[in-house]
Structures are given as C-alpha cells and as structure tokens.
Amino acid sequence: MxxxxxxxxxxxxxxxxxxxxxxxxxxxxxxxxxxxxxxxQANGGQVSWGAGTPWAAPGIPLKALKWMLRPHSPLVLRPRLDPAMWRWLFKMLANCTSERYTINRERMLRLSRYSHECLKALRQETGIRYDEHTTGILEIFRTARDLDDAMRDAALLQQWGVDCRLLDRNGCVAQEPALHPSQGKIIGGLHFPGDESGDCFxxxxxxxxxxxxxxxxxxxxxxxxxxxxxxxxxxxxxxxxxxxxxxxxxxxxxxxxxxxxxxxxxxxxVYPVKGYSITLPLTNAAAAPAGSVTDVTYKVVVSRLGDKLRAAGTAELAGYDLSLPPSRLATLRHVLADLFPGAGDPAQAQPWCGLRPMTPDxxxxxxxxxxxxxxxxxxxxxxxxxxxxxxxxxxxxxxxxxxxxxxxxxxxxxxxx
CATH class of the missing domain: 3.50.50.60 (FAD/NAD(P)-binding domain)
Known part of the structure; x- marks a missing residue:
C-alpha cells in the first residue's frame, strides 16, 4: 500500500x-x-512513560491563578479572540476532576508503557544512539504540598505496576550528586527508574x-x-x-x-501549547545532572544530553505565535542557576520554542x-x-x-x- x-x-x-x-x-x-x-528539535529530552501526567488535574484551575501571579510562572495565558482556544480551555477545565484525571492517566500510561517497550526493541534492533540515559528520571519537590500530591499519585501508579520510589532529601542527592549544593531547597523527590532521557532531535x-x-x-x-x-x-x-x-x-x-x-x-x-528551552555547553560535568531532573515547582526539566545541558518548560497559550521573548526564558535560567550552578555557560545558551499539540484531556x-x-x-x-x-x-x-x-x-x- x-x-x-x-x-x-x-x-x-x-x-x-x-x-x-x-x-x-x-x-x-x-x-x-x-x-x-x-x-x-529542542524539547526537554524525557521519555517519561511513568512520570508523565495529564496537565488537566484536580486543583489545576486554582493553581493556575496563583501561578500567573508569580514572577516565574510555569503557565502563561495570552487571551485572544480565538474560539478554538476558549473551547479547548473549557474542555480542559472539565477534565480537572479526580475521576477524569484517573481515566486520562490510565490511557496515557497504557500507550506510554507500550511505546517504551517499542523504543527498547527498536534500540536493540537498530543500535540507534541519541545521547540516551536509561537509569531513570528524578522529580524534585520544594514544597510539602507538592510532595503530598506526589505521594497520592505514586500510590495510584503502584497499583498500575509503575516502579516509582519516594526519596527524602538525602535520597535525591544520592540519585543525582550534582544536587548537593542546592539540597537545602529540596524536601524530597520521586524517582522513576524505568524512565529515560536523551536527544529527541x-x-x-x-x-x-x-x-x-x-x-x-x-x-x-x-x-x-x-x-x-x-x-x-x-x-x-x-x-x-x-x-x-x-x-x-x-x-x-x-x-x-x-x-x-x-x-x-x-x-x-488539539491546540498549540508553547514551550521553551535553552541549551548550554557543559563547563563542569560534575556540577550537571547525570540524566534528567524535573523541578515540579517550576515545571522545568533539566536534562544532560552528551556534552550539553538543556532546561525546558513553560506552558503558554498564545495561538501559533513563535516569538522568543527573553522574559519567558528567565524561569529556565533561574532553575538552572538555582539547582546546578556552574554546570553550563549561560552566555552561550541557545534559546528555542516549539508548539506542543495538546488535547484538552x-x-x-x-x-x-x-x-x-x-x-x-x-x-x-x-x-x-x-x-x-x-x-x-x-x-x-x-x-x-x-x-x-x-x-x-x-x-x-x-x-x-
């Protein structure tokens, strides 16, 4: 055919x-x-079949209002006369219930788990390489509330057979030693040993x-x-x-x-949800994560890709706009400097943005x-x-x-x- x-x-x-x-x-x-x-081209680099969760989740509407008042908000809404945007938003809000979250989480997990098995088979069959890191993804939490939410989600995931491990501050540093200088900002973490990261491009x-x-x-x-x-x-x-x-x-x-x-x-x-990233050359490998770390508070991913370091995040609803305002990169720079100081050269950071095609559920x-x-x-x-x-x-x-x-x-x- x-x-x-x-x-x-x-x-x-x-x-x-x-x-x-x-x-x-x-x-x-x-x-x-x-x-x-x-x-x-320049996404966060995670193959997060276990860690990936729906954006439409209980409590998100209230969180979103609070986020937009913060200087480093993970969510940006640029209101526009776009009926498709508002239809999408209303449908997303309808999915921000515990019942819908559980349904959507299971659907995503079913496909993601299968996809990971296909990726492993493809890698074995072809020998394809892409600066992959196959020993897991670490989520870190700065607040007790985020940690409590993660514990509830971990209980649900364990019912579905997902290997995820709650860590205290010392456990996070043991998993990613480069977090040692910033350990005082972390209260705990969640490690997904089956997840991976690498260079998607x-x-x-x-x-x-x-x-x-x-x-x-x-x-x-x-x-x-x-x-x-x-x-x-x-x-x-x-x-x-x-x-x-x-x-x-x-x-x-x-x-x-x-x-x-x-x-x-x-x-x-499907509506475009804009994301940003910056990619830096490594200047101190020991100060950089070995794999990929998600800062849950700022919704920012930091991934090591060979001799590069990438920070990616932000969800911006602005239609098909592909502009790169420096203000939107400030959060990424902040998280990099806050968690992994001295790991990369910010003066050589390469900015990027892309449109994630997202359904409301x-x-x-x-x-x-x-x-x-x-x-x-x-x-x-x-x-x-x-x-x-x-x-x-x-x-x-x-x-x-x-x-x-x-x-x-x-x-x-x-x-x-």
Whole structure:
C-alpha cells in the first residue's frame, strides 16, 4: 500500500519507520528542510512513560491563578479572540476532576508503557544512539504540598505496576550528586527508574536516515496546503510542489493538524501549547545532572544530553505565535542557576520554542477518522517522544489490517463525539 505521512517530526518519522517495516511504500511530507526541525528539535529530552501526567488535574484551575501571579510562572495565558482556544480551555477545565484525571492517566500510561517497550526493541534492533540515559528520571519537590500530591499519585501508579520510589532529601542527592549544593531547597523527590532521557532531535534524524536506507522517501521543503476528499476518501494532497496521491494518509502535523482537518469537516480538539528551552555547553560535568531532573515547582526539566545541558518548560497559550521573548526564558535560567550552578555557560545558551499539540484531556488522537483512508497520529502534547514509537507501530498495525497490541479505547477521536 502507498502511504503518505504528513509531518516529519518524531511522530511522523516513527510512523514512517513502522509502516515501512510492515511492507508499505511510504513518503514523508514536511515543510522543513530536514526531519525534526519543529517541536521535536529542542524539547526537554524525557521519555517519561511513568512520570508523565495529564496537565488537566484536580486543583489545576486554582493553581493556575496563583501561578500567573508569580514572577516565574510555569503557565502563561495570552487571551485572544480565538474560539478554538476558549473551547479547548473549557474542555480542559472539565477534565480537572479526580475521576477524569484517573481515566486520562490510565490511557496515557497504557500507550506510554507500550511505546517504551517499542523504543527498547527498536534500540536493540537498530543500535540507534541519541545521547540516551536509561537509569531513570528524578522529580524534585520544594514544597510539602507538592510532595503530598506526589505521594497520592505514586500510590495510584503502584497499583498500575509503575516502579516509582519516594526519596527524602538525602535520597535525591544520592540519585543525582550534582544536587548537593542546592539540597537545602529540596524536601524530597520521586524517582522513576524505568524512565529515560536523551536527544529527541538526534533520535528523529537518526531514525529518518535508517528509514531512508530502508526505502522511505522524504519529500522535504514541501508545504502541505490542503487535503482533497471525494466522498469518504482522501483523494489528493495539495502541496506547493504539486499534488500527491496515496492509498492512505497519516495526519501527523502536530499543532497544525486541526488546520488541515477543519476544511474536511473534522474538528480536532488539539491546540498549540508553547514551550521553551535553552541549551548550554557543559563547563563542569560534575556540577550537571547525570540524566534528567524535573523541578515540579517550576515545571522545568533539566536534562544532560552528551556534552550539553538543556532546561525546558513553560506552558503558554498564545495561538501559533513563535516569538522568543527573553522574559519567558528567565524561569529556565533561574532553575538552572538555582539547582546546578556552574554546570553550563549561560552566555552561550541557545534559546528555542516549539508548539506542543495538546488535547484538552491530554491523551493523543490516534487511529481512524470518518474518512476511510485518513488516520490520525497527533495531539501528544508534552509526551510526543514518549509515545512516538508505540503510536507509530499502532498506526502501522491499523493500516495493515492487524489488531494493535494494546487496547485503543479512549485514544482516538471518537471519545470527543
């Protein structure tokens, strides 16, 4: 079968890889000059299948109001005359209950756990390398309230078989010795030994090269303009380089997926949530974390990627704005200096921002649509890389007429009907 994968980020590239492994003729279409140059380029670097949680959680509305009054707020809302933003926000608020949190957490965990198994198998099969660190992710807490919330979440996760370990201050320093100078600011932590970290951009580009060597075609510098349908099938994909046709299409354009779907009558509840990062060269390896640390108070991830150090965070609702105001990077610089002083050179920090495609309940949109040959692989939010391999393999199974290895209940567009 001839398949077009629309989007060349980590989701699109993993989809293409598994589709090719299933024997299909695959073309990836992307407007950038190389794979992984948008949201996959400089994210936090975590494969947090156990630690990843829904943003829509009990108490978030009140927390959000308090955050926005703080100088280093992890959440920024820029009100605008955008009906899609307000629809998304109201749907997210409806998911901020204990019942909905538990449902959404289980759905995300089901896919993330499976995806991690797929990633490990892929690494063993191909030998792919991406500055990976495979001994876990550490969450640190500065306040008793955050620690109490984590203890409740840990109890739920342990019921689902997730290995997570509560640590005191000394335990956090034992896990990440570079925290020793800042240990007085930490009251405890939660370690997820099964989680991983690494360079998502390096992974995406390396897997794209492997896919290309196996026969996947990459139509780069090609902007997708619209999808044309006849009845219940997509018949043409119009681009600025001409018209493309295929037996099936996978829509994996991240935050831009709803813009392509809307003229077809498909309303995808996906909205761009902007995130920021800075990447610094290491100047003192001993002062840097060995892997990845999440500062829960500021919602900032600090990851070591080979000879680089990256801090990433912030959730900003500002539409499709890709500006880089220095004020939004201040929180990242603050956390780096506060937790790991002297680890990197802030004068050489490379700033970046990207648009995370997020659903209001946080599980992605995966699987079929009302068009028989159009399939969704989008809306993964902050867990795009975490869920990428599993999502790609599931799409390949569906398109190949095989039953996926996990239950897909609650992971598709049908849940918003």
């Amino acid at each position: 001839k398949v077009l994968v629309l989007g060349g980020g980590v989701i699109g590239v993993t989809s293409a890889w598994y589709l090719r492994q299933a024997g299909h003729e695959v073309t990836v279409v992307d407007r950038q000059a190389a794979p992984g140059l948008e949201t996959s 390096q992974f995406t580009q390396s897997l794209a090269k492997l896919a290309q060597s196996q026969g996947v075609n990459f139509a780069l510098d090609t902007r997708i303009e619209r999808l044309e349908a006849d009845g219940d099938r997509i018949t043409r994909v119009h681009t600025d380089q001409g018209v493309l046709t295929a037996d099936a299409c996978v829509l994996a354009c991240g935050s831009y997926s709803p813009l392509l779907a809307r003229p077809l009558g498909l309303r995808l509840p 946080n599980p992605p949109l995966l699987g079929p649509t009302s068009y028989k040959n159009l399939f969704l692989n989008t809306g993964h939010g902050t867990l795009g890389w975490t869920m990428a391999c599993g999502s790609g393999k599931i799409l390949a199974d569906i398109i190949s007429g095989r039953s996926p290895d996990i239950d897909l209940n609650g992971l598709g567009l049908a849940r918003f009907s």
